[in-house]
Amino acid sequence: MTWQRTGPSLTLLITLGVALPAGIPAAAATTAPTATTLPAAATASTQDVVAALDRAAHPLRTVEPGGDTGDLRPLDRMIGDARVVGLGEATHSSHEFFALKDRVFRHLVEEKGLRTFALEAPWSTGLRLDAYVLHGKGDPRRIMREEFQRDYLWWNNTDYLRLVEWMRAYNVRHPEDPVRFMGDDIAWSGPELYDAVSDHVAATHPGASARLAELYRGLRPTVATGTYIEEYLARPYAERKEMADRTGRALDLVRHLGPGTDRESYGRALQNATVIDQTARQYAWDLEDPAQIAEAMRYRDRAMAANVVWWQRHTGTKVLLSAHNNHVGYVPDDPVHYPKVQGAFLRDSLGAGYVSVGLTFHHGSFNATGQDDETVRRWTLGPPGPDSNERTLDRVRHRDHVLDLRTAGPPARDWLRQARPTRSIGTAYPELPDDIALARSHDVLIHLHSIGAARLRDR
Helix, strand or coil: CCCCCHHHHHHHHHCCCCCCCCCCCCCHHHHHCCCCCCCCCCCCHHHHHHHHHHHHCCCCEEEEECCCCCCHHHHHHHCCCCCCECCCCCCCEHHHHHHHHHHHHHHHHCCCCEEEEEEEEEEEHHHHHHHHHHHCCHHHHHHHHHHHHHHHHCCCCHHHHHHHEEEEHHHCCCCCCCCEEEEEECCCCCHHHHHHHHHHHHHHHHHHHHHHHHHCCCCCCCCCHHHHHHHHHHHHHHHHHHHHHHHHHHHHHHHHHHHCCCCCHHHHHHHHHHHHHHHHHCCCCCCCCCCHHHHHHHHEEEEEHHHHHHHHHHHHCCCECCCCHHEEEEEECCCCCCCCCCCHHHHHHHHHEEEEEEEEEEEEEEEEEECCCCCCEEEEEECHHHHCHHHHHHHCCCCCCEEEECCCCCCCHHHHHCEEEECCCCCCCCCCEEEEEEHHHCEEEEEHHHHHHHCCCCC
């Protein structure tokens, strides 16, 4: 499938999906589930590179949470004093990636003082799950069923349910120092956000309530998440632009009303109004124009980064950010369609306070839709191509391992900075590998020998 998309599949582009590069014909995409590789420049023998990687790599005992975590101590040193740690994934639906994030977060809570798990999910979804982990409000199974629909269905899995339930149990034991849950994404703003902004204005500036209600007229969702996204995308371009104009004026109204006597309440209301505006502006692009779609992708990643930075600064907590490799890294896998990604925006804002950890795998399975339909199926991949990054990484003596890309010695240092075919799989498959220079995209890498498809709930 080429870049031009129509109908419901376009939503995958706007939210979680990693699109095929332009110019790949549909036939090639559907008949080549394994990578076609390109030759990499040879600056040293593979044997010498592997020997250097052997010296730099630290073994990973398991991806499953629980038990001894001594094998994660090298990762602690690599992370250092970072305020935000981006932990990626090479597919959007493999158990090992989700389980590892659970394990790493629990460990970093105990050893590095991290207190927030951030997910590539809507801001309002994060607030609902945060209310559960903090106060036991609601049923996480129901919240995940209602929120993780359509493009977010990948997060409604047994691994993330286990993580959320662990977070709640941790807070019951540590009410004075709780862990938090946040969502940084913007494809959906739930009715809770509109209610929170409206309630704040009614309580602090009641004379402005009617004006705010008029600006938000018809925008507050009254249907399920997936349906709302579909209906929004189906609106004419001019209508979507008009909706964004109104959310922008609503944001200006809240901003100009000022904090009054309750700065904390005002700060939350202003951020909620900002996210509502982010959602409207995410869709206020001409989705028939490839150049505007690319700018929409840039806007989304910038907004996600801004939301993470806002949360980190206002809560004062250190954050583990879970997203696709392409969103936690510094260099986009596909710069034509993703001009600048979240990891680069986070580095702009936080400097060395942000650390990116990428994930790769040698072989295994994952869930994804087809490129031309919305049917979720399990895909299985064998070994990667001979010139790929993963093929060499898998020759390291440790089955699974952690590698600091910044400190690897020669000749691995140069090898890691050269672009080679690397699997980067979004919500739809088949798609060809991207040429990625690992050390330019991430600070740290975790390589897994094999992965298996995650267990999705409610399907």
